[in-house]
Amino acid sequence: MSEVEAAHGITTGAVARRLGVSPTTVRSWEQRYGIGPAVRRSGRHRRWMPQDIALLEEMCRLTATGVPPGEAARVVLGSGPSSAGDETPPSATEPWDAPRTDGRQPGSGNGLPLGDVRQECRGLARAAVRLDAPSMEALLDQVVREHGLVTAWEEVMVPTLHAVGRKWESSADRYVEVEHLLSWQVSTALRRATVTAPSAAKQPPVLLACMPSESHTLPLEALAAGLAERGLPLRMFGGAVPAEALDAAVRRSGPAVVVLWSQARSTASQALARHVAGTAFGTRGARTNPLVLLAGPGWAGPAPGGGLLRPGGLREALDVISGVYGEAARPGEG
Known part of the structure; x- marks a missing residue:
C-alpha cells in the first residue's frame, strides 16, 4: 500500500481487487464472521487499513488450502480451530507475505512461486487457484484499462502464467485446471481489448x-x-x-x-x-x-x-x- 492508503485505508472494492476475490466475498466474511475494517468513514463507508487487509489475506490463504471459511475465520481471529481435525493445517502456519509500501510483494498467494511482483499479479494468482473466473475477468480488464496492454501483459499476465506453469511442472500435473482456466481468461481479456479498440x-x-x-x-x-x-x-x-x-x-x-x-x-x-x-x-x-x-x-x-x-x-x-x-x-x- 502507498503511504496515503496506509494512513487512510482503501475501499472494499479496492481490497477485493488486490486479493483476487469479489467484493461480495469480502462483505460476506465481514457479515458472517466479523472480519471487517476497524475504521469507517462517513457513516457506513468502509476503509480497510493494513492490519485489516492482513486478516483478509490470511482468510484467502487458509480457504485456498481447503479450510472451510468458518474455520478459517476462527483461526484468523485468534480462536483457533474448533472441531474438524483440531489442528490448523501445516500450510496455514506461515503467512504468504508481509505488507510492503512499494506496490510489490514477494511470494504469491496460494503457494504459487511468483517472487517480487505487482499486487495485481498476486490477486490474479489467488483468483486463478480458486477457479474464480469472474474475479479474474474483472481484474484483467481493470489492469489493461488502467495500465495499458504492455504493462498488463509483462507485469501481470506473464508472471502469473509462468508461476502456474512452474507449479504444474513441480506437482505431478496438479493445477492443470488452473493453468487452463487462467490461459482462457487471459486470452479472453486480450481479445476483448483487441475488439474494443478504436477502428x-x-x-x-x-x-x-x-x-x-x-x-x-x-x-x-x-x-x-x-x-x-x-x-x-x-x-x-x-x-x-x-x-x-x-x-x-x-x-x-x-x-x-x-x-x-x-x-x-x-x-x-x-x-x-x-x-x-x-x-x-x-x-x-x-x-x-x-x-x-x-x-x-x-x-x-x-x-x-x-x-x-x-x-x-x-x-x-x-x-x-x-x-x-x-x-x-x-x-x-x-
Whole structure:
C-alpha cells in the first residue's frame, strides 16, 4: 500500500481487487464472521487499513488450502480451530507475505512461486487457484484499462502464467485446471481489448501467424491487442498456420509487416521466414515486400539478417511496427 492508503485505508472494492476475490466475498466474511475494517468513514463507508487487509489475506490463504471459511475465520481471529481435525493445517502456519509500501510483494498467494511482483499479479494468482473466473475477468480488464496492454501483459499476465506453469511442472500435473482456466481468461481479456479498440486506419495490415506445428498463440494475441491499442490494422491467423496457407494469406492481404511466432526451435524455419520476406505483391511497377519479424524464443541464435528482424519483446515489436506506419500509429505506453 502507498503511504496515503496506509494512513487512510482503501475501499472494499479496492481490497477485493488486490486479493483476487469479489467484493461480495469480502462483505460476506465481514457479515458472517466479523472480519471487517476497524475504521469507517462517513457513516457506513468502509476503509480497510493494513492490519485489516492482513486478516483478509490470511482468510484467502487458509480457504485456498481447503479450510472451510468458518474455520478459517476462527483461526484468523485468534480462536483457533474448533472441531474438524483440531489442528490448523501445516500450510496455514506461515503467512504468504508481509505488507510492503512499494506496490510489490514477494511470494504469491496460494503457494504459487511468483517472487517480487505487482499486487495485481498476486490477486490474479489467488483468483486463478480458486477457479474464480469472474474475479479474474474483472481484474484483467481493470489492469489493461488502467495500465495499458504492455504493462498488463509483462507485469501481470506473464508472471502469473509462468508461476502456474512452474507449479504444474513441480506437482505431478496438479493445477492443470488452473493453468487452463487462467490461459482462457487471459486470452479472453486480450481479445476483448483487441475488439474494443478504436477502428484501425485502412492501410496494409500487420499479419500475425504461428509457424506450422506451433500452437502457442497467447503472445501473438498480446501483440494483436497492443497493435489495436495503437490503432494499427491487423490480421490474426492464430496457431499452426500451414506453409501454403501462410503464403496465400501474405499474397492475398498484402501486409506491411508479417510477425511469425515460434515457441521452440523445432518449429522455427528460417527458410519459410525468408520465403515470406521475399514474397512480392502489389501492382506492376509498385510491387513491395513485407517486413518480417521473428518473434518468440524459437528464433534464438545469430542475428537473422536478410530483411528479417528479431524483436526482444512485446514493447520492442510494437515500436518497430509503429515505426513502419509512422504517424499513422498513435503513441503507445512510452
